[in-house]
Amino acid sequence: xxxxxxxxxxxxxxxxxxxxxxxxxxxxxxxxxxxxxxxxxxxxxxxxxxxxxxxxxxxxxxxxxxxxxxxxxxxxxxxxxxxxxxxxxxxxxxxxxxxxxxxxxxxxxxxxxxxxxxxxxxxxxxxxxxxxxxxxxxxxxxxxxxxxxxxxxxxxxxxxxxxxxxxxxxxxxxxxxxxxxxxxxxxxxxxxxxxxxxxxxxxxxxxxxxxxxxxxxxxxxxxxxxxxxxxxxxxxxxxxxxxxxxxxxxxxxxxxxxxxxxxxxxxxxxxxxxxxxxxxxxxxxxxxxxxxxxxxxxxxxxxxxxxxxxxxxxxxxxxx
Numbered sequence: 001x002x003x004x005x006x007x008x009x010x011x012x013x014x015x016x017x018x019x020x021x022x023x024x025x026x027x028x029x030x031x032x033x034x035x036x037x038x039x040x041x042x043x044x045x046x047x048x049x050x051x052x053x054x055x056x057x058x059x060x061x062x063x064x065x066x067x068x069x070x071x072x073x074x075x076x077x078x079x080x081x082x083x084x085x086x087x088x089x090x091x092x093x094x095x096x097x098x099x100x101x102x103x104x105x106x107x108x109x110x111x112x113x114x115x116x117x118x119x120x121x122x123x124x125x126x127x128x129x130x131x132x133x134x135x136x137x138x139x140x141x142x143x144x145x146x147x148x149x150x151x152x153x154x155x156x157x158x159x160x161x162x163x164x165x166x167x168x169x170x171x172x173x174x175x176x177x178x179x180x181x182x183x184x185x186x187x188x189x190x191x192x193x194x195x196x197x198x199x200x201x202x203x204x205x206x207x208x209x210x211x212x213x214x215x216x217x218x219x220x221x222x223x224x225x226x227x228x229x230x231x232x233x234x235x236x237x238x239x240x241x242x243x244x245x246x247x248x249x250x251x252x253x254x255x256x257x258x259x260x261x262x263x264x265x266x267x268x269x270x271x272x273x274x275x276x277x278x279x280x281x282x283x284x285x286x287x288x289x290x291x292x293x294x295x296x297x298x299x300x301x302x303x304x305x306x307x308x309x310x311x312x313x314x315x316x317x318x319x320x
Contacts, residue, residue, distance in 0.1 A: 013085070013107045015060055024069040029076040032062060033199040036083055040206070044243045047281030048091040055091065059084040078115035082108050083200035086127050093131060094245075096284025102131050122148040122159045123201055129166045133173070134285075141170025157193040161204050164190075165214045172218035180218045184211055207243070209235040213250065220253050225260025232257055245286070248277030252289035259296035264305045267297060271312050279315050287316050 039055055062081040069077055089104030109124035125148035132140035145167035152160055164187040171179035188211050194204060204210045216231035232254035239247045251274035258267040271293060278286040290313055300306040 013056075013059065013063070013104065015063060022068050024065050024073050024077070026073040026076065028065065029073070029080055032058065032077075032080045032084070036080065036087070036199050039087060040202070041242075043087070043091070043094075044245050047245050047283045048095040049282045052088065052091045052095070055084060056088050059088060075115055075117075078111055079117055079120060080199070082111040082115060082117075082120050082124065085111055086123070086200060089127060090130075093134060094283055094285045096288065098131060098134060101134075102128075105131055118151075118154055119156050119159050119198065120200075122152075122155055122163060126159075126162045126166050129163075129170065133166065133169045136173060138170045138173025141173065142167055145170060156196045156198065157190040158196055158198065158201055158204060161187045161190050161194060161211075162201055165204075165211060168214060168218055169221075172221040175222065177222055177224075180215070180222070184215050184218070187211055187214075207246065208238040208240070216250075216257070217253055220257050220260070223260055225257050225262070228257035229254065229261050229263075244277055245281050245283055248274050248281065248283065248286045249289055251277070252286055252293060256289070256293045256296045259293060264297060264300045264303075264309075267293065268305055268309050268312055271309065275312055275316050290316050 035058065039051060043051055059081060062077055062084060066074060066077045066081060085104055085108040089101050089108055092098075092100035092104055105124070105127045108127055109121070112120035112124040125144045129141045129144040129148075132144060145163045148163040149155075149160065149167075152163075164183045168180045168183040168187075171177075171183060191204060191211065207213065212231050212235050216228045216235060219228035219231065232250060236247070236250055236254060239250060241247075251270055255267045255270040255274060258264075258270060271290065274286065274290060277283075278290060294309065294313060297306060297309050300309075
């Protein structure tokens with residue numbers, strides 16, 4: 001990462017200087033939590049680039065308020081600050097900046113530790129595991145998720161679900177299908193018990209077919225094209241139009257599964273919609289998924305369907 005990019009990533013997180021004493025109203029905690037839910041909804045519609053500045057600026061404000069705050073107000077602001085840092089980390093990750101994502105994931109972990117909240121500490125480790133997943137480090141993912149689940153008896157079911165499903169992604173990266181199924185089945189047993197009021201990490205409640213999405217993604221990595229294709233058909237039939245960014249990612253993964261299942265025409269047809277969404281949202285993660293599709297379609301590179309794919313992917317390739 002060059003110096004200018006590094007400064008842009010760190011500016012909001014590392015504001016220097018003492019903060020003058022002031023009263024910090026505890027009602028601000030509720031205000032920031034409500035704003036956070038709106039940012040999650042906007043992320044599904046807009047993609048990362050339009051939100052990074054807004055969310056990181058709010059994190060900077062929270063950091064300034066934490067310093068003079070005391071008692072429960074301070075702890076509450078630390079908890080919501082960790083959630084904001086995690087979201088900024090996710091936005092950098094979705095934008096394809098893994099250096100920026102890793103920095104903000106580290107910031108999340110620092111604030112979680114300062115908050116002394118065991119749920120947030122485990123959540124921060126799962127966030128770190130997400131970056132390791134994008135880096136293709138299966139063993140690193142498993143290490144972090146196992147650390148998150150240490151002493152899991154005191155963790156909320158939602159946090160356990162997040163750690164188990166992320167560990168399944170790690171297992172898929174090291175070609176362990178049995179572990180993938182076991183971990184996702186364990187998460188499924190906990191899903192109905194997710195009933196907390198924590199404002200962060202609610203994808204398992206907000207995302208239709210959440211665990212089927214994880215299993216289908218893992219199956220795609222494992223080369224189980226037919227099984228993944230079947231699951232993606234189920235998932236995409238229930239994804240709402242409001243979850244546009246997620247739908248684009250799922251379509252790209254579905255297209256790759258269709259190619260692995262030796263159905264190239266179907267793969268190209270699915271890719272058309274995914275490319276439109278990738279261009280609109282600027283999601284680098286979606287572009288990477290479409291790059292994986294190109295690799296899966298390599299057996300048909302010189303066939304007419306391969307040329308069709310080149311035309312479909314041209315807007316994304318030009319952007320990359």
